Amino acid sequence: MLSLQPQPLTAHDFAPFGDVIETDGHPPQDMNYGMALRWPALARIETDAEGNACIGLVHARKYPLPWQLRIVERHPLGSQAFVPLDDTPFIVVVGSAGDAPQPQQLQAFVSNGRQGIHYRRGVWHGLLLTPFDEMDFLVVDRCGPGDNCEEHRYSEAEAPWIQV
């Protein structure tokens, strides 16, 4: 039985898969004549020429742990960002772009409660796991014509179990 233990989410370790959306490690810029600080361009949304970046909202139910990850997916036409609207950690499971990852190649990360994540275009990932509470997310991803979701399924024997 393959067990996958999430590691703390850091920009360095997540870099092969995309960006961590957080203020830590990014110097702010002054904005609005001293009334605000801004951290611009923490993630650049990728789309094909026919697509746009769109903003949506997601409400995720609370997942039971351990959770067996039977499906990974990727979006060939654009990148995808999730930013939590509640101060609650979540778990992200990722593999590289290209061929669907073997279960042993998957990596899991747990956020610190304020971090968001941005999957680069084509990066394989699991469903966003919210085992600590139900949560709301803001989602920014590609909208437009065409099929932008590919799935890959693991057998019950090979699919990894996520636990903290």
Added chain:
Amino acid sequence: MLSLQPQPLTAHDFAPFGDVIETDGHPPQDMNYGMALRWPALARIETDAEGNACIGLVHARKYPLPWQLRIVERHPLGSQAFVPLDDTPFIVVVGSAGDAPQPQQLQAFVSNGRQGIHYRRGVWHGLLLTPFDEMDFLVVDRCGPGDNCEEHRYSEAEAPWIQV
């Protein structure tokens, strides 16, 4: 002295200027095999051909009220969205696209604490006012080459005072 009283933010009243980012009034879609609900494409980010949509974060200080609005701005190369990460209302002041609005043409709205807003490309707007508390926002707007901010200033005599 021109006084501008914010009205409750609704999708209907804000439609000439852009979108309200909220779940109210939008039917959700199932996602992740019943583990999540999704409200996709609540706002479509506009950019010129050289630009991308980028995600940033903003920390806004608490503004004193009444506040005299001396400056409005617009972004000719792309649209701009602000979504609060705290459950706190804020005030948005908008005018139409095109010529800079006369002070009497400005409209002010106050959000309900969960709503975000999306200014369409070229729509004149004031600085986001956060008079109820300091607040964090997620910002999605156009990044790329070129000058994407125009300002218009009102004289002290004509500039409106915002109060609740």
